[in-house]
Amino acid sequence: MPDIRVSAAIILDADQRVLVVRKEGTSRFMQPGGKPEPGESPAETLTRELREELGLELGPADLAPLGTFVSDAANEPGHRVVADAFVVTIGSAEPVAQAELAEFRWITPADAETLPLAPLSVEHLLPLAWPASLP
Numbered sequence: 001m002p003d004i005r006v007s008a009a010i011i012l013d014a015d016q017r018v019l020v021v022r023k024e025g026t027s028r029f030m031q032p033g034g035k036p037e038p039g040e041s042p043a044e045t046l047t048r049e050l051r052e053e054l055g056l057e058l059g060p061a062d063l064a065p066l067g068t069f070v071s072d073a074a075n076e077p078g079h080r081v082v083a084d085a086f087v088v089t090i091g092s093a094e095p096v097a098q099a100e101l102a103e104f105r106w107i108t109p110a111d112a113e114t115l116p117l118a119p120l121s122v123e124h125l126l127p128l129a130w131p132a133s134l135p
Helices: 042-054 119-129
Strands: 003-011 018-023 063-072 080-088 101-107
Touching: 003 018, 003 042, 003 063, 003 119, 018 119, 042 063, 042 080, 042 101, 063 119, 080 119
Parallel strands: 003 080
Antiparallel strands: 018 101, 063 080
């Protein structure tokens, strides 16, 4: 199964809601992030993607690495996604959906039970965000 390398962010607000995004032409929500450009580190990829897709200006101190996780890709059948994940602090910054994003939502564990989510989010990233809330 071919791998797609990405960087992904867990962004929590003050109410412990997690930011998820949906790209144009897709139905599943996922953590913000994306694929690296040549020569980019995972952290550089994530800060660029968050700037391009959500208008967030972040630096290295805003990212805390969580590790690398593997799941089936949400939008590319027959592929796996290999994600370098980070907890990201955005303070009072307000995200704005732009570039290829159709929308974003701040979700709770209850929302996660009914929202169509990417396998990576369900299997790995949301359980890290809400360890006591998910099975």
